[in-house]
Amino acid sequence: MTADQEARPGGERGVPPLELPSYVRPEGVHPPMHSPEYRSTQIRAPKQKLVRLPNWLTEITGPRYAPSPVTEADADLTIGHPGEPLGERIILTGRVLDSDGRPIPDTLVEIWQANASGRYHHQVDDHPAPLDPNFDGGGRCMTDSQGRYRFITIKPGAYPWGNHLNAWRPAHIHFSLFGQAFAQRLVTQMYFPGDPLFRYDPIFNSIPDAKARERLICSLDMELTKPDWALGYSWDIVLRGRNGTVFEER
């Protein structure tokens, strides 16, 4: 007997039945955990078949706050140091939506990235490109009532990595999202349009569907661009929507 086929014992008298939403389970959107060309998956990706977890109370709820107050300065990665970081300043904005097109307000968006030279401010990164004393590369913000987020940062550089000989990651910014429910949690990477490294990158190409891959690429947005100051890029993030309310009779 699986959880979805759970017997219905009738429950306590007088307790109303629970009506719970459930979230769509997208097929063919996410990369397979085993993507051998991305070498680290070989020893880390689970091999056993996943067990289907119903979307019950723990899965349809989730944290909807930041751990400590999120300030406006947290969304500007170019400030907080004695000088300005090197590189192309950019404005990066978009909306967090579910797959029914509903904006997700008041949810935490966290980002991290390399500097303009392709170096992370991190002890594990030994790429011989310069660190930037004016750039740490981490930021966060809460979405507004329309689900909109907005960061000011610099465009990160491409960088080499040890996956295979002459492996280079296309420029990208890491994103972490909560949505409204545990089921919606997502960590991903956003890329920049027209990057010639896309075809060589096993992480980008771990996503089997070309259209799905394209959804990780932001767009240059001249409306957003501030003359003489910063280029603007826009990128919407779409989390799993709901199947509709499931009403279980008893």
Add this chain to the structure above:
Amino acid sequence: MHAGITPSQTVGPYLSLALPWPEGPYVVPEGTAGAIAITGRILDGNNQPLPDALVETWQADENGRFNHRDDPRGAAESGIAGFRGFGRCATDSQGRYRIVTVRPGCLPTPSGGAEAPHLDVNVFARGLLNRVVTRLYFPDEAAANAADPVLAGVDPERRDTLIAVAPPGSDGGEFRFDIRLQGGRETVFFDV
């Protein structure tokens, strides 16, 4: 329709630039009466610890309630000051993590059953192209675990990978929960 859903990508090796929060491991403030510590290691297919993983936990409060509007029973505040429901801890150089929390209550299911006290657990790491999701159950809840419909759906041979271990002498204050990403004792992971 799944049109438009944003695909997942790995968290990569540099997550510590943004994701660890100083207060992250504390679902309840340290020193809270009745608090428990969940400790463990994240291990790869060679039984080597992951020094670059992130563990997150999400759970009901001590009464089995959530302060969340989608809970049809109504959003409810925990009786424990500072209860957050959510924990997050990056692994250290030995692959260890530690979360301080309280034991959650049981939860009703839509069809009138009951879920045993549990934490939903995410693991993110380099080499994981999507999060892996598991659940932590408690070893001293034999009756509730036996009636839990999710555990019932798991191969009995592998069920114990979801049950934390009480170290000798821990007196109910500490539980150990190692997560094995691969290998003979691979932890049960869920499609959520």
